[in-house]
Amino acid sequence: MSNHIEHAEEIHEIHIHRDDFGSRMGLWLFLLTEILLFGGLFLLYAGYRYIYPDGFIAAATELDVLLGTINTIILLTSSLTVVLAIVALQKSNKKLSMFFLWITVACGLLFLVNKYFEWGAKFHHGIYPKGPALQNMSEGEVLYFGLYYVMTGLHGLHIVVGLAFIGFVMWQIHKDIITSTNFQKLENSGLYWHLVDIIWIFLFPLFYLIH
């Protein structure tokens, strides 16, 4: 009897249950809710752009295409470095993995700094709720800027959350909690970061590249 219990305890100790696929599937399901959250906003964009095509074109000229392009390249690069960090950790190269993640964090922060200057310039021109410039604009232009602030703002919030997630993962890599054989959390933070990148891939042409 006591032998049986001992045996069971032994098995319990050896077999530590870890479900990497389940963890990844959970994150994917969460990402789908994110797609539908932004999907609703894209739906609003599509509807209002259909109703006010001229207002949207007029308002889009206010946006800085160069700054938008730079931010696109920054985000794409940060996505690459997250993947490279996963490959490096799989190859047991912890230092290189951390290096790539630091680049990702730097890119994310740079993106936010650019966004700060971009929004700042709009505020300076009086484009904000009840701002002097916005009150003289047509309905379509006002709707465009409403969507611009909500969508890029929500996207920026996702960048902040993604950075916090990656920061947490970096701390766990540093503590050897995430290792070359147990890296699902790093992958999940990467998946989240890539989704944020994909949303920007659609935001960029829809807001910056209308003529």
Add this chain to the structure above:
Amino acid sequence: MENTQHNDHNDDHIAVAHHPSYGVNILVWIGLISLTCITVSVAGINLGSLALSVALIIAIVKSLFVINFFMHLKFDNKALKIFLGICVITFVIILLLTFFDLTFRT
């Protein structure tokens, strides 16, 4: 250890996702940057009503690259592909229904 990892690739149920190497990912990144440059320069040309379609097609191609390689869905479990497919189809149906309303509204 090496052997079990190798077997994982052949399994239907992939516990640990396969990741493309450094080189493949860097190539994908170069592709993404090129597509960004293309979409910016194409926006400068007056394509009229085609402009939106071209911009969206390029954006869809870019996101397919990110989903399949960076998010390694191409190498991952089939269930995840079905999930994403259902989600995207749902969104497209809602988009179409919205436009039925908008275009036929008098």
